[in-house]
Amino acid sequence: MTAVGLKKTALHDRHRALGAKMTDFHGWDMPLYYTSILEEHRAVRDALGLFDVSHMGQVLVTGPDAEATLNQLVVSDITQVGILRACYTMMLNDQGGILDDLIIYRLGAEEFLVIVNCGTHDSDVAWLKARRLSRTTVTDVSEGRSILAVQGPLAARVLEHLLDAKVAGLGRFAIAPMRTMSADAGIARTGYTGGDGFELFLPDQHARRVWDSVLSQGASVGARPVGLGARDTLRIEAGLRLYGTDMDTSTTPWEAGLDWTVALNKPGFIGQEALRRQKQQGLSRHLVGFELTQGPVPRTGMPLYVADHPEPVGQVTSGTYSPILAKSLGMGYVQAAHARVGSTLTLLVRNLKHTATIVKMPFWRPGVAHPTLANPPSGQRSIESA
Amino acid sequence: MDVPPALFYTKTHEWAKREGAELVIGVTAHAQEELRDIVFIEVPAVGRQVKQGEPAAVIESVKAAFDIYAPVSGTITRSNQAVAKAPQAVNQDCYGQGWLFAIAPSQPEEASKLLSAEEYHKLIEQAAH
Numbered sequence: 356m357t358a359v360g361l362k363k364t365a366l367h368d369r370h371r372a373l374g375a376k377m378t379d380f381h382g383w384d385m386p387l388y389y390t391s392i393l394e395e396h397r398a399v400r401d402a403l404g405l406f407d408v409s410h411m412g413q414v415l416v417t418g419p420d421a422e423a424t425l426n427q428l429v430v431s432d433i434t435q436v437g438i439l440r441a442c443y444t445m446m447l448n449d450q451g452g453i454l455d456d457l458i459i460y461r462l463g464a465e466e467f468l469v470i471v472n473c474g475t476h477d478s479d480v481a482w483l484k485a486r487r488l489s490r491t492t493v494t495d496v497s498e499g500r501s502i503l504a505v506q507g508p509l510a511a512r513v514l515e516h517l518l519d520a521k522v523a524g525l526g527r528f529a530i531a532p533m534r535t536m537s538a539d540a541g542i543a544r545t546g547y548t549g550g551d552g553f554e555l556f557l558p559d560q561h562a563r564r565v566w567d568s569v570l571s572q573g574a575s576v577g578a579r580p581v582g583l584g585a586r587d588t589l590r591i592e593a594g595l596r597l598y599g600t601d602m603d604t605s606t607t608p609w610e611a612g613l614d615w616t617v618a619l620n621k622p623g624f625i626g627q628e629a630l631r632r633q634k635q636q637g638l639s640r641h642l643v644g645f646e647l648t649q650g651p652v653p654r655t656g657m658p659l660y661v662a663d664h665p666e667p668v669g670q671v672t673s674g675t676y677s678p679i680l681a682k683s684l685g686m687g688y689v690q691a692a693h694a695r696v697g698s699t700l701t702l703l704v705r706n707l708k709h710t711a712t713i714v715k716m717p718f719w720r721p722g723v724a725h726p727t728l729a730n731p732p733s734g735q736r737s738i739e740s741a
Numbered sequence: 742m743d744v745p746p747a748l749f750y751t752k753t754h755e756w757a758k759r760e761g762a763e764l765v766i767g768v769t770a771h772a773q774e775e776l777r778d779i780v781f782i783e784v785p786a787v788g789r790q791v792k793q794g795e796p797a798a799v800i801e802s803v804k805a806a807f808d809i810y811a812p813v814s815g816t817i818t819r820s821n822q823a824v825a826k827a828p829q830a831v832n833q834d835c836y837g838q839g840w841l842f843a844i845a846p847s848q849p850e851e852a853s854k855l856l857s858a859e860e861y862h863k864l865i866e867q868a869a870h
Contacts, residue, residue: 387804388777391777391778392777392778392803392804393778393780393803584803584804588803650781651781651783651799651801651806652780652781652801652803652806654805654806675803676778676780676781676803683780683781705783705799707783
């Protein structure tokens with residue numbers, strides 16, 4: 356059964372056939388998990404995971420003034436993005452509040468593909484159209500097109516075999532057309548897991564074919580479909596913010612710790628003055644990452660305390676359990692005076708205090724051996740040696 | 742779905758097993774299947790008095806936290822510290838290693854109102870349709 360009125364991606368019948376537990380995500384009937392969030396999470400870290408992220412919007416911005424249009428609407432300097440390269444950036448309102456975070460792919464001198472979040476899809480398109488310069492066309496091309504994410508250490512190997520394309524040579528944040536498949540198909544080395552991986556932008560009929568072949572060809576190396584549940588746990592582990600949860604119009608890129616995306620001194624962009632002002636005045640709060648070596652999972656909205664302070668000093672925005680690090684992880688906004696790496700926060704859950712430590716994000720990086728993997732807990736070791 | 746015939750059940754998906762004067766409590770196979778990725782468990786302190794239907798333990802999955810209710814009133818006589826350390830035991834063996842706590846009932850007549858295996862089986866069958 357599907358709830359009445361929910362939108363479906365072109366892969367919807369695949370998700371149902373795979374027995375996915377479905378969820379309403381901003382009006383889309385999307386897979387939450389197929390078998391288990393934790394198993395799917397591990398598959399992406401160890402082998403390969405296939406995600407249907409076609410709920411995200413695809414918008415083309417084209418024309419002689421396309422670059423200038425985008426450059427006045429986002430915080431990054433789009434003139435510095437080369438052809439067939441991508442950039443993670445954000446659009447702000449006049450107060451410096453974040454309207455959305457975006458990946459912008461430059462397909463040509465006068466052609467850009469903008470990927471928008473599904474919750475802000477319509478408002479982003481309206482914002483772009485209302486503020487475009489004269490010789491600029493904004494076209495929502497999402498209808499009839501899909502986005503597949505193929506993520507994990509084996510992604511390059513499996514896709515190279517499957518697509519007969521030199522995907523292994525594609526640089527991080529680069530995009531390449533796949534003309535043998537379709538005039539408007541592309542593959543980019545981007546993703547939302549913090550590890551290696553690719554995103555494919557395709558007409559629906561090609562997406563169905565690629566979906567089926569990644570799963571069948573990848574099965575022997577442990578490839579599996581991955582739902583939005585593990586997409587969330589993976590992105591938290593990688594310290595990646597989620598729009599609408601870790602940032603929104605009430606937060607600025609400075610507060611969200613996304614300073615590196617901002618080219619403050621480029622020619623005027625919306626929100627620039629507000630960002631300058633906030634930088635001069637100093638910040639009252641910061642988004643921090645924290646971990647609990649034992650205890651419950653931090654949940655969105657939970658207050659954060661410090662010792663000897665009756666009032667909360669912050670609030671959890673995201674939290675999860677990391678099966679790779681064997682810890683609970685969280686992100687939240689904390690008053691500047693208490694937001695130092697290494698300092699301790701208290702999470703009050705069902706009237707019990709649990710200690711969390713502020714750490715530098717990301718929590719997990721590819722290729723870094725983690726102590727919990729190299730040195731399993733003593734209990735586990737004794738079982739193995741028994 | 743596994744519903745052992747010798748146990749008693751609640752509408753909120755706990756099971757209860759008579760062991761001498763105690764009732765041992767856990768969650769059913771149906772509940773662990775719904776909860777899926779269990780990552781944290783809080784068990785009650787031994788000696789705590791609980792009323793029937795009161796939250797006595799907590800199971801957290803990756804996505805959310807769930808209360809586990811006392812099927813009968815009484816005193817907590819034991820709680821499973823092993824499951825608090827290794828919460829996956831509930832996913833792997835919910836009727837065995839995954840037990841949560843034991844109660845010495847103070848109102849013995851409450852236990853007679855728990856569901857039989859047959860009644861509980863019907864309940865989850867109906868919920869599935």
